[in-house]
Structures are given as C-alpha cells and as structure tokens.
Amino acid sequence: MVQVVFVHGVANRKSDADYDANLAIRDRRFKELAFSSADVTMQNPYWGEFGADPQWKLASVPKFDSQYEALGIGAAFAQGNGAEILEAARIDFAAVVGALSVAALSGQSGVPAQGMELFWMGAARYASAQPRPAWLSSVSDDEQFCDRLRKEAEAGALVQGLGFFDQVKAAADKIKGSASNLVNGPFARAGREKFTPELAIFIGDVFRYLRADNARTKIRKTVCDAIIAAGKQRKSGEPLVLIGHSMGGVILYDLLSSSETVEGLSADIGTAFEVDLLLTVGSQVALFEEMKLYEASTPEFSGQTRPVPRPSGVKNWWNAFDKMDVLSFVTSPVFEGSEDFSVDTIAGVRDAHSAYFASTMFYARLNARLKNIGLLA
Incomplete structure (x- = not known):
C-alpha cells in the first residue's frame, strides 16, 4: 500500500462545477498510471475554503465589453481599425x-x-x-x-x-498594427479574461496563507490532518508520498521545514515522521525561499553562502516544472538534495500551469522513476 497526500494549489474551490470531476480524474490517473503496481490510498485535503473570498466577486477586473475613458493608444487603434x-x-x-x-x-x-x-x-x-x-x-x-x-x-x-x-x-x-492586435486580438482577449481572475485569486490565496492569522492556521491544520491520517494508516515499510501542486508545494515545504510542526506530526502519528517522496509540481517553493518568506528561512543560507538543506524528514524531493509555466520554478539552485525534472506538456503559456495532470506521460514517467528508486516494485 502507498499512502499519498495531494495538496492542491490556489484558485481551487469546491463551488467550481468541475472540481469533483477533476479530482476524480487526477486520482484515477495517479492510481492506474503513476502507482500502477501498488494499492494506493489518496488523501486530498481541501483548503480552498480558507483562501481568498473576493467581496465584490472580482468586479475590479476590467471587462472587454465595458467602456472606459482611454488614457492610452489601444482605444484609438480599436476605433480606427488599427490601420x-x-x-x-x-x-x-x-x-x-x-x-x-x-x-x-x-x-x-x-x-x-x-x-x-x-x-x-x-x-x-x-x-x-x-x-x-x-x-x-x-x-x-x-x-x-x-x-x-x-x-x-x-x-x-x-x-x-x-x-x-x-x-x-x-x-x-x-x-x-501591434496595439490593435494586442488589445483586441482573440488570443489576447481570451488570455486576459482567463488569466486575470485566476491571477487575482492566486495573489489572494498566497496573501491569505502568508498572513499569520486564522485562515493560515486552518489551512495548515487541514493539510496536517490529512498527513496524520495517512501516517496512521501506513504500515511499516509502506511508502508515504506527499504531492503539492503550485501553492500546495509551498504549503508542504513550509510545514516540513518547521521542526516544531514535524515534531507535532510525529507525536500525533505515534512514530518518527518521515516522507519517502516529496513531489512539488509547478510550484513556487524556491522563489519563496529566495524571498525568505518561510518560518524556517534564515540568512544563513543564500546565493552567497550555500543552498538550503532538504527538510530532514524527507528522503527524496523531486520538483517538476514546465518551461512554459510562468508560475513554476526550479529548486536545485536553492535547495540541497532536490532534483528538478522538466515536463513538456506542449501546452501554451495560458494552460501550462494546469496541464501537468492532463498529461498521461507525466504519470507514466513518474511510475518509472518510482520503480527506479525502489518505492514501487
């Protein structure tokens, strides 16, 4: 049996029409492709309810079908057909x-x-x-x-x-000719209309987590509870795999790098807490460490001194990124003991951040690597 905890990223809400369907699809692909030779128990802690809650429902996002007084060249080109x-x-x-x-x-x-x-x-x-x-x-x-x-x-x-x-x-x-294409082209419109709300929630969720308040406490508890449940179900010798997508990877690293949190997990599970594999996907873990935003961040480790050690209870750390995913970052220049793996989903900039889990080859290659290090038979 393999115990897997998957921590989602920002802008995930159960109120979204496709939330449950996407979760079920992702779980099925992990079970049947990535961990195909083993029984798997999946934990999916949901922390989105404690994330950003825009009180005006993102009314601050500019709309293409609204008229605004123009201070730039775009409107002039639009009215003049851009010729x-x-x-x-x-x-x-x-x-x-x-x-x-x-x-x-x-x-x-x-x-x-x-x-x-x-x-x-x-x-x-x-x-x-x-x-x-x-x-x-x-x-x-x-x-x-x-x-x-x-x-x-x-x-x-x-x-x-x-x-x-x-x-x-x-x-x-x-x-x-460029202003009209940029402002009014179908790709630009689609990109703006898709990206801006998602980016707004991304920023909101990040700030909600980083603020030392009740929302942060609840997010951390939700994820810790899932890890504890997986740890208690795990039998001796069974692997524990923690997967974090985007902000989910940031949350996992923040927890695992805190000695106080790890001691608490060990006490609740009843045995020394260890993670066989930490898998961060399309995540900002290293960026946040460069900015020294974690509780465990110290000036002792920097680009001028030495990389940050991998969290002590983590046996393996793999970080998957896509060069087209502007929200993904590599970890190996910042952290000792982490390995970076490039994932080419052939998705464009607009879709790359969520395309990892749509690629069946992502799971298949993960399966091969898991067998390589002996986590799967």
Whole structure:
C-alpha cells in the first residue's frame, strides 16, 4: 500500500462545477498510471475554503465589453481599425505621442541621449497644449504625420538635430498594427479574461496563507490532518508520498521545514515522521525561499553562502516544472538534495500551469522513476 497526500494549489474551490470531476480524474490517473503496481490510498485535503473570498466577486477586473475613458493608444487603434498611426492620432493625438515616446525611449541601453529625451518631452508638451492640432486634417499619411510631429516637437524642445525624423518614423513602425492586435486580438482577449481572475485569486490565496492569522492556521491544520491520517494508516515499510501542486508545494515545504510542526506530526502519528517522496509540481517553493518568506528561512543560507538543506524528514524531493509555466520554478539552485525534472506538456503559456495532470506521460514517467528508486516494485 502507498499512502499519498495531494495538496492542491490556489484558485481551487469546491463551488467550481468541475472540481469533483477533476479530482476524480487526477486520482484515477495517479492510481492506474503513476502507482500502477501498488494499492494506493489518496488523501486530498481541501483548503480552498480558507483562501481568498473576493467581496465584490472580482468586479475590479476590467471587462472587454465595458467602456472606459482611454488614457492610452489601444482605444484609438480599436476605433480606427488599427490601420494607421495617423488614423489613431486623429482619434487620440496625445495617446499616440505617448506611445511613440515609449517605443523610442524604452529598451535603450543606459541613459537616453539628452537631445532625444528633450525632443520627446517637447512632443509631450505640444500634445498637452494641442490635443487636436488642426494640421492632422491636412497630412495624408503616416510619413507626413511623423515629419510634422518632428517639426512641432523640435520647436517645443528648442532643439534641432539630424535624425529626429528617423526616430519618430522608427517608433511609428515599431508600434504600427501591434496595439490593435494586442488589445483586441482573440488570443489576447481570451488570455486576459482567463488569466486575470485566476491571477487575482492566486495573489489572494498566497496573501491569505502568508498572513499569520486564522485562515493560515486552518489551512495548515487541514493539510496536517490529512498527513496524520495517512501516517496512521501506513504500515511499516509502506511508502508515504506527499504531492503539492503550485501553492500546495509551498504549503508542504513550509510545514516540513518547521521542526516544531514535524515534531507535532510525529507525536500525533505515534512514530518518527518521515516522507519517502516529496513531489512539488509547478510550484513556487524556491522563489519563496529566495524571498525568505518561510518560518524556517534564515540568512544563513543564500546565493552567497550555500543552498538550503532538504527538510530532514524527507528522503527524496523531486520538483517538476514546465518551461512554459510562468508560475513554476526550479529548486536545485536553492535547495540541497532536490532534483528538478522538466515536463513538456506542449501546452501554451495560458494552460501550462494546469496541464501537468492532463498529461498521461507525466504519470507514466513518474511510475518509472518510482520503480527506479525502489518505492514501487
């Protein structure tokens, strides 16, 4: 028999329509693929009820179907069909000047040349004073627009210099067409509409856990109770595997790195507490240690001294990450005795964080490694 405790990550709520179905699917895949040669008992502590609870139901997330007063170039491009700089400038001249200055001044190595900075400050002053210059109706294309803007900005900046027209034109070419695609493209819309609520709950759940209050205590107790239940059911020689996805890995490490918590687990189980395998998946464990956010974090271990030792009761620590998963981090540069494994799910950035448990090869390869180290026959 293998005792497995799986600690979920952020933004998991039983109120979600697919929560129970996803849990059952994941359990089945672990049992039939990852631990196929052994009987398995799965514990799935649910701590989502103690996580973030947005009181306005995420009303603060911007909506694509709502109208807002525009301070940037995106709305101008949307109204003008994204075809031309000039067309957008006729809708919102100041926003276009601002976007051109960003394109010209961003990414500069070192401090921008004084003349260039003065030029764009002059352009900003001009656009503030003349939000709808009459000459916009007399120029007929982007090149004429750039040349006229150059003349007005030079006058306002009291600078004359060769190459300012080229700079304006280069900035225009850089942003032309991209703003509309970025703001209104179907991928961008889908990404924003999917990512922002999930990221909001991610941030909320992280802050709820890190705050030393009642919610944190309840989250830790919920996970500890599941570990204790697995420990009491475990017979001599049977493996105990703890799996943490995303924030679940952070919670597990936080518990296992606390000597007081481990002593408490040992007392409740009735024997010295040991974990045969800690598996963190798509997790931020190392990032949080770099920021010294754990109870056990100390200045003794750093990038200038030496890595943090693996928690003493953990025999093996594997960390799975996907290079496309922006919320996953490697552990081996920060922790001694941890092994990193790359998981390529072929999922895009939008779906990579949850794709690990949809990949049947993830479970199959985990099974092979478990047999490799003797945890499975």
